[in-house]
Amino acid sequence: MPEKMISLQTQMTTDWKVTAQVRDHALVIDQPSATNAGATPLELFIFSLAGCISTIGKMVARDEGIVIRRFDVNMSATINTDGLLGKETADPIGFKSIDILADIDADLTDIEKQYFLDLVCHRCPIHDNLLNLTLVTHNAG
Structure with a gap:
């Protein structure tokens, strides 16, 4: 059965912001009550x-x-x-x-x-x- 591995690494930055680089895309997760920089x-x-x-x-x-x-x-x-x-x-x-x-x-x-x-x-x-x-x-x- 063909399988594909998907991997990523996150970094917790300031406040509640979490970032990751996924291929050519910078992703951001955040909280509305913090900096609200992402979903x-x-x-x-x-x-x-x-x-x-x-x-x-x-x-x-x-x-x-x-x-x-x-x-x-x-x-x-x-x-x-x-x-x-x-x-x-x-x-x-x-x-x-x-x-x-x-x-x-x-x-x-x-x-x-x-x-x-x-x-x-x-x-x-x-x-x-x-x-x-x-x-x-x-x-x-």
Whole structure:
């Protein structure tokens, strides 16, 4: 099975800002209450899911010979912030729900649009990581 390794290194700079160089792109994560120099990690996580769905949507449309005039992905996610703030909570610390609404402009029926979106989500690695257990290790150096 072909595999590709994706690696990056982050640096914590001033205040709450975290930076990384990913290929030719300088990325910044920050908190609105600090310098507000970038989106929060949670916002980027949801953006990553939407971006992956959008990209895979273009691939699926190409593979299926579907002309997509517009493929907008609207996201909303609910998270209980108690856990990340160190407070006791019975809820999981991660997102409680993520809702994806795809606005698809194509010559497809509503049923075909839903089938298309199902196919897209099935091929999206980030969507798959949310549905299936992914081994994550952590070590201090």
